[in-house]
Amino acid sequence: MTDEYELIKGCIRNDARCQRLLFDRYAGKMMSVCLRYAKDSMEAEDMIQDAFIKVFQYIGQFKFEGAFEGWIRRIVVNTAIRHLEKKKLQFKDIDDNSQNAPSIDAQAYSQLGEADLMRLISQLPDGYRLVFNLNAIEGYSHEEIAEMLHIQPGTSRSQLVKARKMLQYQILQLQKVAV
Secondary structure (H helix, E strand, O other): OOOHHHHHHHHHOOOHHHHHHHHHHHHHHHHHHHHHHOOOHHHHHHHHHHHHHHHHHHHHHOOOOOOHHHHHHHHHHHHHHHHHHHOOOOOOOOOOOOOOOOOOOHHHHHOOOHHHHHHHHHOOOHHHHHHHHHHHHOOOOHHHHHHHHOOOHHHHHHHHHHHHHHHHHHHHHHHHHHO
16 A cells, blocks of 8 residues: 555554554654654654654644655654653753854865764754754754744744854864864
């Protein structure tokens, strides 16, 4: 059964086979999303499990307008945010020693692999990582992020700038090691 419409309809009917097929189809991509927000794979697994429980709980509300994958992604992102909020996520300044970091050579970016970048992002402090993911990767505006996280848009902007500075500094450090 590869027709997405039929798969969704089966899930609405609580058909376990359709639910398994839907999970198998989207879990890998959505796990990648969770890994960007989580500190480790165990936390990401908790996020993905909770997200798919919500997907199946609310699938009847999907209106077949727009991409189904986008609908699932929004649930996954919101679930990840709720998980982080439970940890009493705080947006605070962190001295990252990168205020005077030089700008990065374009070659440094081209030699950086996706896995390296994901590892660097995962090492960002929670607030930085969350705002970076929401803005730079998911494409949310600072106003949308502020509403989602119950913060001011200026806080979102500040966290993004600091996250980028920290990533630039970390990339420079990798380049120094590689040379």
